Amino acid sequence: MAHSDDSPAVQITSLNKWYGAFHVLQEVNLTIPSGSRVVICGPSGSGKSTLIRCLNGLEAYQQGTVTLGTVPLGDNARETALARRQTGMVFQSFNLFPHLTVLSNCTLALRRVLSMPRKEAESLARHFLEKVRIPEQADKYPAQLSGGQQQRVAIARALCMNPRLMLFDEPTSALDPEMVKEVLDVMTGLAHEGMTMICVTHEMGFAREVADQVVFMDQGSIVEQASPMTFFTTPSHPRAQSFLNTLLH
Amino acid sequence: MAHSDDSPAVQITSLNKWYGAFHVLQEVNLTIPSGSRVVICGPSGSGKSTLIRCLNGLEAYQQGTVTLGTVPLGDNARETALARRQTGMVFQSFNLFPHLTVLSNCTLALRRVLSMPRKEAESLARHFLEKVRIPEQADKYPAQLSGGQQQRVAIARALCMNPRLMLFDEPTSALDPEMVKEVLDVMTGLAHEGMTMICVTHEMGFAREVADQVVFMDQGSIVEQASPMTFFTTPSHPRAQSFLNTLLH
Amino acid sequence: MTILEIWLGILQGFRVTALVTLYGLVFAIPFGLIFGVAQYLTTGPARFVVTSIIEFWRSSAVIILLFVFYYALPLAGLALSAMTVSAMVLGLNIGGYASQAVRAGLQALDRGQKEAGHALGLSRSTILLRIELPQALVAMSPTFINQLIQLVKATSLVSLVTLTDMTFRAKEISQIEYDPVPIYSSLLLAYFIVCYPVALFGRWVERRINPAREARCAV
Amino acid sequence: ETTKERILREGKIVIGIHNRTPWGFRDEATGEAKGWHPDLLRAAFAELGVKEIDIRVTEFGALIPGLLAGRFDAVASGLSITPERCRQVAFGAPDLKVHDAAIVLTGNPKQIHGFDDIVSKKIIMGAGRGSVSVRNATIAGVPESNMLLFPDIEANISALRSGRIDVTVLSSPTVIGLLASGKLKGLESATPFVTTDEQATYAAVAFRSEDQDLRALWDERLLALTKDGTVTKVMARYGFGETEVVPDTVTVEKLCGTAGAGK
Amino acid sequence: MQFDVAFALSTVPTILGAIGMTLLVAAVSCVGASAVGFGLEVVRRSGGLGGLFVRFLIDFIRATPVLVWLYCLYFILPFYGIRLGALATGIIGLSLYYSGYLAEVFKAGIDAIPNGQGEAARALGLGRIDMTIFVIAPQMLRNIAAPMGNYFVSILKATPYLAVLAVPEMLGRAFDIASETYRYAEPLTVAGLIFLGLALLISLAIKRLEVRLMGPTTR
């Protein structure tokens, strides 16, 4: 599944974004090599969601460049569409389509965007449902599943589009403690297969186990970027230190 | 603030409850001495919320007795009202009244239930707002507060009624990680003052630090009841062992 | 007749239009509140009775109700004035719609609100009056304003029971002038002038209640 | 106390009208009742001390129900006598003969001079819903598909103006009143518009069946007014002439048929 | 005015004879109003000058009575060279008038869809049209089945207004019988009951549809 080539998966240069007068992203620079796993953490409102939403065109930004692989994102509609197709996104609140079955949730984009024939789309979808370990739920509706199962459907749905990069925005924070583990297990599996992924999460166990890099944001800036080892043992920024304190009380 | 007398704060005997054919609470027996702190944990759907909701009359039950102090709960409306007045409850989703200011949230029951004059009610409310460390928010509306602040208002609101017993149903699970700490700090303060409390939570740090007893529920029954020390180090029931595993991965 | 005279002529009916609307509200507001709350609180046979009364007023054709109450009830010994009949029939018809908004507003409230009230030891009536109704009524206020507009427009039927409202004045004038263009254009404008400010007020209330809505929607 | 006694005691009678020239309408300037029947009523009752004529304006269809419901004491709005209506109300003596008349565009471009023309030239005709003209047209052979039935006269006139119909057939007093008002620019009455005596109807004031004493009083006064020439004066006021005079042989009893008058 | 059951029954065939016309007008107007209303809502959402105009248009429609609209369309438009048949005028009038209300319904239905649905669709690379058809519209339909049904019933109850255009529908037939026989209670009651029955049928159908739409998607 991994797409390795020489250019970094993501290259963010001098990214700035404002909501009105509010400077939500300030001079963000970040390079994410293909196949690496980055965990973004930081206090609430620090701009984590905004940053990863900029990576697949869900948010527009005012300054800076974002390059996915070799494609620079533009205001250009075709390029944005392409970037989205190459980027899978998993939301905190799952955002499954409630009126479609699990299988249809997975095949919708395959059929409408890639114009894949029905048979082929379904067999691909079933393949990924198996990967997230819920092949038997294919014909149910989202409301009939537990939260953990729903989030795994969301992951399968994103994987179906064969993305070069997976974005996760607090994928486990809406889940019951036991279900968190189901979902983290699936994500760990993906990480071990070499999928490039960027994950906003406060699950520090996950960060420790799978991340190559931990990025710490505060008030719209990246204030610390380090290997998990360094970050957890010797965080250099005082804000990161106090944050880790509250997390690991 | 603590009410210590000789009878236990709560005495639950052979409690059974059904939702239709579904046996949600099965022969629950539990004695909670005055001034003790009990943490209830267990997998989702095991009946934790249902149990503590039975303690203040939010749920009716079919068999068994619940005695609060010396008052046995009945189907009787007066007794239910009395039980509610003696029991404070804090919900996962805060349930503040959005159309009232923080101060009015706290004084409403004082004035309507205890017929306290306005002045007196407000000074009492301000006292408890100070205790939860947000006296300056008294005139705001709930929507203008962060989640952690909202939950602290909910705690102050419950404390105003001078309850013998405080019930908490996952009070921190809807909060951001940093806000969790604010709320747990307030709760720990209450515990150290000797307030009798029953708390459904998966915050094992909190359980370790303040609980006298940990109650583990599964499928409607209490399957393990032990001191935190014993529970965390040598859980006897296999279900509790696997549950602790997923929590502390 | 000049346009101005037509205008003034139509305006002579404004008093009746306004009075029927106001008296109609005297029926509509209590009916909507009481029956909306009753439908929310009751179950079983009681709820069936409440629902039937609401549906009778809401689903029947207003013209027929006006006719029956004004021209048939006196034969049974009950002679209400034209104004009373109009206000009652139109008011209860709109009240029937309003009761549905009240009920829906109450049902849409988060269950936790009621539970928090119970947990504080508040009585059911205090919970209803202090917690549920204030929130439900505020949330539904744009709907109520729309229903007020419906009431104003429905007063155009009261000529059936001998009241001279704006629409009837327009008809009277057209029976003399036989010149529909200025008369009906003026009538259209007359209703617009009365109702449009109310509609704008409704929009304003809607925005105040849910300022985030426009920004939040999916498309 | 009967209705008659009450009227004489209070010096006030309440009449129902449907606001139609020349039958019974509210005068825009004074707000008082005017028209054929209100004028007659005023003249008839004035000498008895009944000075006040209170009006209730309503839809045509609500006139008889309103009378029956006690909302007014008499219908004074050009109601024609028909056997069906006789079963519901007590008519006074017929006071005006009514034919069908027609209004067309100026110059009568389609040369319409009777129901026969309407049938043979397949003309789209307008009329008042439920009016006697509709019945006459149907009997004369005008197919239903060629008739548009409007709820009121303005709609007929508007339809004629906007070209939706070629002719509207209304009662002759209505047409006379309309043309006299001078508001029908671009329209004129179709002259002649041939009708037969069988198609004629007769207008009268209607009372409740139980108010026979009131009706008798009215009949008595109407006779007196005919004798002293008041009726002729009022007819002239609205442009009615010889053709509108009721022949002596026509009585309520005959018009009501076997059912009998106002029983 | 006694109620004569035998006479009432004798009026049933005549009144029912017009049920086809009533249903035709109502059905076509429902479809028309929904289509136009959806169009209006799409334009309103797209913003700009068109959106602003549509916003005003919708409030204008809501501030004026339907009867006056029908009058204007039927009697005034011909003066400007637009001559539509009575049936067409009626259907167009009802469609335009109720499209204003349905646009509001669609607005609420779309607003109620969580923001995340649109974002998820965009994140999957779905285009705007695909998203509207496959993600937004089905969920909107689920949200609005009930209020939309209410307006369909309103449209049905508004068909008698077409009497001013000489369209032969049921209530007009009932009034025909009434003015011929001067018995009002019976034909009006019969017409009222038929309307009530049709209204209940529509409500029932909408309830079923709602249950089907909601069925598997709610816990």
Ligand SMILES: Nc1ncnc2c1ncn2[C@@H]1O[C@H](COP(=O)(O)OP(=O)(O)OP(=O)(O)O)[C@@H](O)[C@H]1O
């Ligand atoms: N549409 C918007 N308009 C104005 N401000 C916004 C908007 N969306 C987000 N913000 C603000 O931008 C800041 C960053 O938001 P963002 O959601 O990226 O934070 P976050 O780090 O993801 O926080 P959390 O952990 O709570 O999800 C916040 O202060 C937020 O209030």
Ligand SMILES: Nc1ncnc2c1ncn2[C@@H]1O[C@H](COP(=O)(O)OP(=O)(O)OP(=O)(O)O)[C@@H](O)[C@H]1O
């Ligand atoms: N009103 C109800 N009708 C039927 N079943 C119900 C109802 N409320 C709860 N249940 C069921 O009762 C069981 C216990 O619910 P409860 O809310 O007490 O669980 P819990 O232990 O609090 O779980 P969680 O950790 O998810 O809050 C669940 O299986 C739930 O589905």
Ligand SMILES: [Mg+2]
């Ligand atoms: Mg976020």
Ligand SMILES: [Mg+2]
């Ligand atoms: Mg729970």
